[in-house]
Amino acid sequence: MNRFSADLSETEVHFLFLTDYRRLEHIVRKNLPRWSRVPPNLIDLREYRHERLSTMRVLVIGGDGYCGWATALHLSSRGYEVGILDSLIRRHWDNELCIDTLTPIAPIQTRLQRWKDLTGKTIELFVGDLCNHAFLEKAMLQFKPDSVVHFGEQRSAPFSMIDREHAVLTQVNNVVGTLNLLYVMHEHFPDCHLVKLGTMGEYGTPNIDIEEGYITIEHNGRKDTLPYPKQPGSYYHLSKVHDSHNIHFACRIWGLRATDLNQGIVYGVLTEETGMDELLINRLDYDGVFGTALNRFCIQAAIAHPLTVYGKGGQTRGFLDIRDTVRCVELAIATPAAPGEFRVFNQFTELFSVGDIANMVQKAGSALGLKVDINHIENPRIEKEEHYFNAKNTNLLSLGLQPHLLSDSLIDSLLNFALKYKDRVDQTEILPKVKWKG
Amino acid sequence: MNRFSADLSETEVHFLFLTDYRRLEHIVRKNLPRWSRVPPNLIDLREYRHERLSTMRVLVIGGDGYCGWATALHLSSRGYEVGILDSLIRRHWDNELCIDTLTPIAPIQTRLQRWKDLTGKTIELFVGDLCNHAFLEKAMLQFKPDSVVHFGEQRSAPFSMIDREHAVLTQVNNVVGTLNLLYVMHEHFPDCHLVKLGTMGEYGTPNIDIEEGYITIEHNGRKDTLPYPKQPGSYYHLSKVHDSHNIHFACRIWGLRATDLNQGIVYGVLTEETGMDELLINRLDYDGVFGTALNRFCIQAAIAHPLTVYGKGGQTRGFLDIRDTVRCVELAIATPAAPGEFRVFNQFTELFSVGDIANMVQKAGSALGLKVDINHIENPRIEKEEHYFNAKNTNLLSLGLQPHLLSDSLIDSLLNFALKYKDRVDQTEILPKVKWKG
Numbered sequence A, B: 001m002n003r004f005s006a007d008l009s010e011t012e013v014h015f016l017f018l019t020d021y022r023r024l025e026h027i028v029r030k031n032l033p034r035w036s037r038v039p040p041n042l043i044d045l046r047e048y049r050h051e052r053l054s055t056m057r058v059l060v061i062g063g064d065g066y067c068g069w070a071t072a073l074h075l076s077s078r079g080y081e082v083g084i085l086d087s088l089i090r091r092h093w094d095n096e097l098c099i100d101t102l103t104p105i106a107p108i109q110t111r112l113q114r115w116k117d118l119t120g121k122t123i124e125l126f127v128g129d130l131c132n133h134a135f136l137e138k139a140m141l142q143f144k145p146d147s148v149v150h151f152g153e154q155r156s157a158p159f160s161m162i163d164r165e166h167a168v169l170t171q172v173n174n175v176v177g178t179l180n181l182l183y184v185m186h187e188h189f190p191d192c193h194l195v196k197l198g199t200m201g202e203y204g205t206p207n208i209d210i211e212e213g214y215i216t217i218e219h220n221g222r223k224d225t226l227p228y229p230k231q232p233g234s235y236y237h238l239s240k241v242h243d244s245h246n247i248h249f250a251c252r253i254w255g256l257r258a259t260d261l262n263q264g265i266v267y268g269v270l271t272e273e274t275g276m277d278e279l280l281i282n283r284l285d286y287d288g289v290f291g292t293a294l295n296r297f298c299i300q301a302a303i304a305h306p307l308t309v310y311g312k313g314g315q316t317r318g319f320l321d322i323r324d325t326v327r328c329v330e331l332a333i334a335t336p337a338a339p340g341e342f343r344v345f346n347q348f349t350e351l352f353s354v355g356d357i358a359n360m361v362q363k364a365g366s367a368l369g370l371k372v373d374i375n376h377i378e379n380p381r382i383e384k385e386e387h388y389f390n391a392k393n394t395n396l397l398s399l400g401l402q403p404h405l406l407s408d409s410l411i412d413s414l415l416n417f418a419l420k421y422k423d424r425v426d427q428t429e430i431l432p433k434v435k436w437k438g
Helices: A010-019 A021-030 A032-037 A041-054 A066-077 A089-097 A108-119 A133-143 A164-188 A235-254 A293-302 A322-334 A354-367 A394-398 A406-420 B010-019 B021-030 B032-037 B041-054 B066-077 B089-097 B108-119 B133-143 B164-188 B235-254 B293-302 B322-334 B354-367 B394-398 B406-420
Strands: A057-061 A081-086 A124-127 A147-150 A193-199 A214-219 A222-227 A257-263 A265-267 A307-310 A316-321 A342-347 A350-353 A374-377 B057-061 B081-086 B124-127 B147-150 B193-199 B214-219 B222-227 B257-263 B265-267 B307-310 B316-321 B342-347 B350-353 B374-377
Touching: A057 A066, A057 A133, A066 A081, A066 A108, A066 A147, A066 A322, A081 A108, A081 A133, A108 A124, A124 A133, A133 A164, A147 A164, A147 A322, A164 A193, A164 A235, A164 B164, A164 B235, A193 A235, A193 A322, A214 B214, A222 A235, A235 A257, A235 A342, A235 B164, A235 B235, A257 A322, A265 A293, A265 A322, A293 A307, A293 A354, A293 A406, A307 A354, A316 A322, A316 A342, A316 A354, A316 A406, A322 A342, A322 A394, A342 A394, A350 A354, A354 A374, A354 A406, B057 B066, B057 B133, B066 B081, B066 B108, B066 B147, B066 B322, B081 B108, B081 B133, B108 B124, B124 B133, B133 B164, B147 B164, B147 B322, B164 B193, B164 B235, B193 B235, B193 B322, B222 B235, B235 B257, B235 B342, B257 B322, B265 B293, B265 B322, B293 B307, B293 B354, B293 B406, B307 B354, B316 B322, B316 B342, B316 B354, B316 B406, B322 B342, B322 B394, B342 B394, B350 B354, B354 B374, B354 B406
Parallel strands: A057 A081, A057 A147, A081 A124, A147 A193, A193 A257, A257 A342, A265 A316, A307 A374, B057 B081, B057 B147, B081 B124, B147 B193, B193 B257, B257 B342, B265 B316, B307 B374
Antiparallel strands: A214 A222, A316 A350, B214 B222, B316 B350
16 A cells, blocks of 8 residues: 655655555654655655644534533634534424433533633534525535534434334434435535544444444355444434435435544543633433433432443443543544544543443442342343353544543442432433333 | 254144244144144135235335235235325325326226226225325225235435435435334234335345345354344435335334345336236336436337446346235245344345346347437436455245346337337436435
């Protein structure tokens, strides 16, 4: 692949820098010892590149949500020009389902004003629905993004399993929103990089190692590298699989560039930016619909509610700290996929079983003087409760991700937060009400 | 698997017959020599089974379309109680796109009346949209199907590639219709067998053999049988991949039974039933949107229009005669998938490259005194024009399918038909107008 010798001229380095930064990186890494001989201006180029990245325009779709809000602030703080596009429907669904985030979140306009007051940085806001193509096109033409980070989907598996209406809503909302985005990119921003939030749940629990998006299969004496087979576990997870297939196709036929982040279960509420002020606080869901396992356990521990482990608790999943979510997205943006490339990163830092994390919360709770019981309740989902699970996540590490580890952040970033807001807990929200059997 | 000896008692045979006919079949096949010793009443049981099948109620969704109409009549003729559910939207799309079937088709009500006059058999008609859940539920509750054959989708790749609106229409229409059906089956007909029309195009053109729906993968010393990786080539083909994932999930969590027929390119217009009367005639599409390669070539040959091979013509695909389509569906119905099973059959009988079939049409045309030229035109699609392609289709053959071969039916079933109606050809419809690049 390396068509150049390590002794690149300044012009060649500059050219590669502008046209194919990934190859340049590759050459740099491959020739590290010899690069002591590189012209000093490579350093200048890196400075220049940093500068250029810092003026990169990133539209965060779903930027009012849990991951989206943390990501938008992080990127803004790092010097990117950030816009948020969000329909605010998630706040509406909270009302409909009579649930609420543990942490009191401010209206998006207040959040953004506070961010500007504190940092001097403006985040442009577009309130509207991704499924409304005319609105999306207008917003994109106005903002002119270099990258789009797409969190703007219905993201709860139980929500999608409530009934037929919610299954259809989830799939139509997610699939049509993403299709609209692909068409606007194809027509107006063919070089824009799409960073799309997928989920580790697309893979299910196969009895072989989970690779990152693709697997090389030898079969009857022939060989090919094909999309990794998917066995998603809810109509929500299915919608993400549909998206992945659609985006992959758009990259193949239109030459779009995309990175699919197959994210694990995110935990934590604090990031450097959202922790700056009470008005910037991020949401923290603990209810049976939108609450993810670890966040829910911490809140249960804080209010002396037994941890509710679904079934045997042997379900193993990938986890990551929300501080790593925002960093992963930044890494993906800073090193874009090539034109036509559909790149897949498995975005998690550690693997735990649900039983493991219940035990860790119990232990951490004890250290804070909390008495934490663990209850195994009937599993509302249909899933294997004991299975092989070994997933790869080397791509993001190789881009430089330095993971936060759960053992370090459990108490500071989660349990103490849960304790601080425990008076806001509504116990009736905690138990699962949606069953997969319908 | 065979828990029984070959010497089954009459009761055991009867029990197996009613509860697990597939295992009985398996035992019969495995022990064929010894089954000369089976009690004579097994013959009676087969008779009884035939009788029972003959009163099976089959709802054909999309029964006014090309494959659906032929299938509905065939099943009705074989003694099944048949209903047709169709929104008639395809006739509307013909008007919209200003295209028409070569063969003049009668209104569905006229077709059904003629069928009744000729055979005494009634086919119940439900006109409405699968995406309308209330309508579907009402129709299903009224008809009470034992099997549903689902052809009711937008089925053209070029149609889905016209623009964003048509891509979204195709995916929403196909995915939501199938989701609605799955929910009605789950709620009201959990034992009903879904026979769903998929497409061989779900697989794309991998560099390894294409298996039937699943592939056993050995990877890093472990092994699993997983859904075959999909690389569909249009937003339409993608919609079928989405369906397959959704149906597979519904079988896993709800125990529904389904057979996904990954059908190749169908050719021919005559079946035993549609050939009985001019009013029963099936549609034959030759336009650039709905016309499939072989049908289009025959009509081009009939009017001395050069055959339009897209690109190099090395694209290899599975093909089958429409008389085999109807027989495949009947075989799938007669031997249903087990509860919870998502069974996949690759439904084609022969593999040809597009160039091959152009040559065959040319040769057959010459035999009829037609002068047939072959033109290679710019490929409107984005697809590999030279590639490995080897797909398995053993499941339907093992159920007893006796394929019609293209070499035998080309002249009788297709070219002569094209000649008969050639005055109806509108040449402006033939060339492709939709390009994948958009």
